[in-house]
Amino acid sequence: MPNKKRLLLSQLPAVDQVLREQYAQSLVKEYGNAAVTRALRNLLANWRQQILQELWSEGELVAALADLSAALKQQVQLEQRPSLRPVVNATGVIIHTNLGRSLLPQVAQAQMAAVASTYSTLEVDVESGDRGSRYSHVQELLCELTGAEDALVVNNNAGAVLLTLAALGRGREVIVSRGQLVEIGGSFRIPEVMEQSGCYLVEVGTTNKTHLHDYERAIGPETAALLKVHTSNYRLVGFTESVDGADLAALAHRHNLVAVEDLGSGVLLDLRRFGHIYEPTVQESLAAGMDVVTFSGDKLLGGPQAGIIVGKSCYLAKLRQHPLTRALRIDKLTLAALEATLRLYRDEATAIQQIPTLRMLAVQPTELRARAQQLVAHIEPRVKDLADITIVDTLAQVGGGSLPGYDLASVAVAVMPKNISAVELERRLRLGAVPVFTRIYRDQVMLDLRTIQPSEESLVQEALCQALTGR
Numbered sequence: 387m388p389n390k391k392r393l394l395l396s397q398l399p400a401v402d403q404v405l406r407e408q409y410a411q412s413l414v415k416e417y418g419n420a421a422v423t424r425a426l427r428n429l430l431a432n433w434r435q436q437i438l439q440e441l442w443s444e445g446e447l448v449a450a451l452a453d454l455s456a457a458l459k460q461q462v463q464l465e466q467r468p469s470l471r472p473v474v475n476a477t478g479v480i481i482h483t484n485l486g487r488s489l490l491p492q493v494a495q496a497q498m499a500a501v502a503s504t505y506s507t508l509e510v511d512v513e514s515g516d517r518g519s520r521y522s523h524v525q526e527l528l529c530e531l532t533g534a535e536d537a538l539v540v541n542n543n544a545g546a547v548l549l550t551l552a553a554l555g556r557g558r559e560v561i562v563s564r565g566q567l568v569e570i571g572g573s574f575r576i577p578e579v580m581e582q583s584g585c586y587l588v589e590v591g592t593t594n595k596t597h598l599h600d601y602e603r604a605i606g607p608e609t610a611a612l613l614k615v616h617t618s619n620y621r622l623v624g625f626t627e628s629v630d631g632a633d634l635a636a637l638a639h640r641h642n643l644v645a646v647e648d649l650g651s652g653v654l655l656d657l658r659r660f661g662h663i664y665e666p667t668v669q670e671s672l673a674a675g676m677d678v679v680t681f682s683g684d685k686l687l688g689g690p691q692a693g694i695i696v697g698k699s700c701y702l703a704k705l706r707q708h709p710l711t712r713a714l715r716i717d718k719l720t721l722a723a724l725e726a727t728l729r730l731y732r733d734e735a736t737a738i739q740q741i742p743t744l745r746m747l748a749v750q751p752t753e754l755r756a757r758a759q760q761l762v763a764h765i766e767p768r769v770k771d772l773a774d775i776t777i778v779d780t781l782a783q784v785g786g787g788s789l790p791g792y793d794l795a796s797v798a799v800a801v802m803p804k805n806i807s808a809v810e811l812e813r814r815l816r817l818g819a820v821p822v823f824t825r826i827y828r829d830q831v832m833l834d835l836r837t838i839q840p841s842e843e844s845l846v847q848e849a850l851c852q853a854l855t856g857r
């Protein structure tokens with residue numbers, strides 16, 4: 387090793403020596419010895435690397451050492467920070483899978499917190515004192531809201547599909563259109579789920595067109611079910627044809643088969659009432675005659691992650707008895723949040739007001755523009771030499787594999803920094819105390835108001851000022 391590097395390395399203090407300092411001791415009081423020691427070791431290891439890789443010369447090391455107390459405090463705080471933590475979603479993608487899909491309504495958060503810290507009625511019948519079922523808390527509500535005979539909930543919709551196929555079709559054939567052999571994010575592919583469930587996939591039709599007679603011809607003695615999968619994350623356009631739910635269900639029933647539908651998102655309200663395009667609802671799918679319908683809790687429903695299964699009691703009874711139900715069991719916190727979310731749907735206006743996902747779908751561009759103006763009025767005086775800030779019309783998306791290719795008119799604050807690149811500003815916003823996720827469009831950082839919650843606006847202002855001033 388060259389002498390110069392060795393000399394610099396020898397100037398790094400020993401851990402014990404730093405720990406004896408006053409500032410280190412006061413950090414130990416607050417965070418404990420283990421946390422401060424670990425942070426200090428990591429900090430010094432980091433500095434050692436800077437020297438070894440010749441990124442630091444003497445000047446930098448001296449400056450760093452002079453600031454050791456502040457650097458140590460920062461390192462300790464950084465290491466205390468949870469890995470899974472809140473961020474601001476300014477991307478305009480409402481059901482953003484990587485940022486956690488749906489935000490829970492306030493009543494759901496409260497109900498979750500309530501049962502988290504106390505014992506609860508999870509599996510007990512309060513009237514009799516006997517053992518009850520955890521599924522009972524949402525069963526009636528789901529039946530009331532969807533018109534189903536029976537309901538069951540599991541961990542997520544991927545699990546719901548797996549369980550349904552395993553319980554109703556294991557060792558037998560399930561017929562699916564070639565246009566619906568969906569892959570959704572995280573490698574959930576219908577053919578593979580089918581294999582895992584022990585069913586034999588029978589593909590019918592072509593990629594773009596499947597007719598009722600395609601299904602009919604494929605039905606044989608080994609057939610257990612006809613499966614319809616909502617092509618939630620892609621669209622077939624052009625010369626296409628698919629069989630609608632009512633015809634498929636009628637065909638299944640003529641042959642004593644089960645008609646199953648994986649709806650994906652599972653919306654309970656007609657989105658056309660917000661001026662958006664049509665998305666089939668759970669109620670319609672059941673009314674069309676589907677025997678078992680599965681959907682997600684945290685997509686367009688706007689609740690916690692869950693897989694909801696509704697349909698005929700005779701089939702759901704089989705699902706309930708299947709060992710996979712136990713393996714895919716929903717936990718009590720999710721159940722609390724789901725019950726609270728579903729209760730909101732008893733009154734449509736309340737649901738739209740209180741369920742963040744619906745609120746973000748319903749909000750009008752005029753309101754978003756007013757909020758953007760507020761935001762700009764607060765920031766502009768503070769950063770006007772550092773960036774050009776404008777309000778622009780933009781397009782938001784539903785996301786989460788729902789309504790693909792459909793854009794929602796939205797409004798964004800567009801920030802074009804003067805001294806740094808848009809890429810650098812985007813990075814700084816992401817690495818701030820509360821990360822703000824944005825997107826870049828033509829050298830501007832776009833903050834879409836549709837997914838920024840009104841309660842986050844002052845936080846966004848601070849984050850933007852800090853990122854632009856570089857503090």
Ligand SMILES: *Cc1c(COP(=O)(O)O)cnc(C)c1O
Pocket residue numbers: 542543544545547568570574615616617618619648649650651681682683684692693786787
């Ligand atoms: C999203 C989706 C699923 C999986 O739902 P999760 O709740 O994410 O497990 C399954 N099928 C379709 C069609 C979907 O869109």
